Amino acid sequence: MAAINIRTATVTDGILTCTSSPGDEIQIQLDDIVGVVQIPEHDRGYNVLFVERGGPDDVNFPGRLTGVPISSLPSSLSHLMTEVPSYLQHDAPVQVVVSTRSGTGAASAVFQHIVRPFLAYLGLNHEVYETQSSQTILELSQSRFLKHACAGKPQTILLLSGDGGLIDIVDVFYKSSRSIEVPPNIALIPCGTGNAMASSIGLRNGPASGLVTLLRGTPCSVPILTAKVSPGGQLVIDEGHGRAPIDVQPDLPHHTIYGAVVASWGLHATLVADSDTSEYRKFGSERFQMAAKELLYPSDNTEPHRFQGKITLTTSSPQTGELREETLAAQEHMYVLATLVPRLEKEFLISPASEPLGGQLRLLQFGPVPAAEAMRLMTLAYQGGQHVAEPSVTYTEVERVRIEFQEEQERWRRVCIDGKIVAIEAGGWLEICKEPRELLYLIYSKP
Numbered sequence: 382m383a384a385i386n387i388r389t390a391t392v393t394d395g396i397l398t399c400t401s402s403p404g405d406e407i408q409i410q411l412d413d414i415v416g417v418v419q420i421p422e423h424d425r426g427y428n429v430l431f432v433e434r435g436g437p438d439d440v441n442f443p444g445r446l447t448g449v450p451i452s453s454l455p456s457s458l459s460h461l462m463t464e465v466p467s468y469l470q471h472d473a474p475v476q477v478v479v480s481t482r483s484g485t486g487a488a489s490a491v492f493q494h495i496v497r498p499f500l501a502y503l504g505l506n507h508e509v510y511e512t513q514s515s516q517t518i519l520e521l522s523q524s525r526f527l528k529h530a531c532a533g534k535p536q537t538i539l540l541l542s543g544d545g546g547l548i549d550i551v552d553v554f555y556k557s558s559r560s561i562e563v564p565p566n567i568a569l570i571p572c573g574t575g576n577a578m579a580s581s582i583g584l585r586n587g588p589a590s591g592l593v594t595l596l597r598g599t600p601c602s603v604p605i606l607t608a609k610v611s612p613g614g615q616l617v618i619d620e621g622h623g624r625a626p627i628d629v630q631p632d633l634p635h636h637t638i639y640g641a642v643v644a645s646w647g648l649h650a651t652l653v654a655d656s657d658t659s660e661y662r663k664f665g666s667e668r669f670q671m672a673a674k675e676l677l678y679p680s681d682n683t684e685p686h687r688f689q690g691k692i693t694l695t696t697s698s699p700q701t702g703e704l705r706e707e708t709l710a711a712q713e714h715m716y717v718l719a720t721l722v723p724r725l726e727k728e729f730l731i732s733p734a735s736e737p738l739g740g741q742l743r744l745l746q747f748g749p750v751p752a753a754e755a756m757r758l759m760t761l762a763y764q765g766g767q768h769v770a771e772p773s774v775t776y777t778e779v780e781r782v783r784i785e786f787q788e789e790q791e792r793w794r795r796v797c798i799d800g801k802i803v804a805i806e807a808g809g810w811l812e813i814c815k816e817p818r819e820l821l822y823l824i825y826s827k828p
């Protein structure tokens with residue numbers, strides 16, 4: 382057994398001081414502590430795990446996870462003490478997916494400096510998969526995650542990515558006709574641009590918040606939305622230059638795309654589509670606001686586009702559960718978005734009434750407004766979701782949304798389903814509703 386320099390620990394003014402001998406002290410801000418765990422294979426002593434900030438002068442350096450061994454934990458910090466949760470104690474190693482192109486490309490550094498040391502301190506076996514292409518997570522999901530789930534093998538997947546990694550797993554699981562015996566547990570370590578799901582479940586403090594949740598969470602079913610697209614719909618790929626079929630089987634009466642976050646048309650879908658280029662991606666989440674400005678203030682000085690289409694909502698009576706259909710009077714729109722989650726980015730609170738993983742679909746819509754007014758409404762969303770109280774905004778619980786597009790140009794018939802862009806054919810339609818199956822679990826810790 383290796384000798385460990387176990388320290389004594391005291392807390393004063395929000396700082397944990399771990400002392401080995403006079404003058405040999407390590408001070409840790411309590412906010413930086415990820416958790417306190419028993420030292421593996423030692424009779425006594427704990428490791429205080431925390432993320433040390435600073436380090437190399439590199440914007441992509443995410444900090445470093447460090448463990449400081451202490452003999453006993455001050456009672457005021459006993460709530461930080463955690464057992465290794467059961468979902469990390471499976472016989473199978475933890476499967477770590479590092480999505481190398483997520484966000485500004487920091488996932489590999491997050492793995493190296495934060496996640497790998499964390500797993501080592503917990504004494505956990507793991508397997509690492511680094512993405513080599515945009516297909517890697519889809520392939521892994523088919524060849525490993527789905528296979529294990531169908532064989533009844535419990536598994537935990539640690540996803541260092543943005544929303545895209547989760548969506549790829551959703552896609553494979555929900556499109557499979559195989560029977561899933563044991564849904565996998567997925568833990569998110571936010572490394573993407575928007576990180577909508579991670580932000581929505583409270584992981585708003587970077588990778589460290591992912592590890593806190595990994596230690597303290599509970600597996601909860603991930604609510605999924607189903608987007609049915611009229612038969613001529615095609616995926617937009619290659620930065621807008623290419624088209625690909627949505628389903629491999631042709632001749633369906635519609636195509637289906639599954640999502641966990643959002644389905645939209647209008648300003649949101651168009652700005653996601655326009656900003657999905659390597660040039661824009663360099664700007665991180667700024668890219669969405671940059672693309673929004675381009676759309677709201679067209680370079681030919683015209684007004685922003687008025688999106689034409691008929692929207693029909695199906696709502697459920699809170700008293701009786703009876704379903705009711707209603708067609709919106711407005712046939713011109715600027716913003717149309719159905720979502721299952723509260724946040725689309727860390728500070729972009731699009732649906733403040735949504736509970737994390739609550740599963741209620743909500744619609745947000747507003748009609749054509751001047752560019753400055755649209756900017757004001759968007760800004761209110763960044764200010765605690767205040768936009769939903771504005772009279773011009775429709776914000777309501779829905780069971781189903783159907784959009785019938787009345788646009789000549791394909792550019793205005795592009796919709797976004799969890800970041801995937803679909804071009805709907807002229808005269809086509811989109812229908813969004815909640816998916817009843819529960820095939821994936823997310824590790825979630827209630828605040």
Ligand SMILES: Nc1ncnc2c1ncn2[C@@H]1O[C@H](COP(=O)(O)OP(=O)(O)OP(=O)(O)O)[C@@H](O)[C@H]1O
Nearest residue numbers: 482483484512513514515543544545573574575576
């Ligand atoms: N090595 C790689 N080569 C090419 N594409 C990759 C590679 N690794 C990941 N990708 C792709 O990069 C994209 C990263 O998406 P992801 O959602 O993880 O990050 P993001 O788009 O920055 O964040 P968010 O979706 O939260 O806004 C995915 O489409 C993924 O398939």
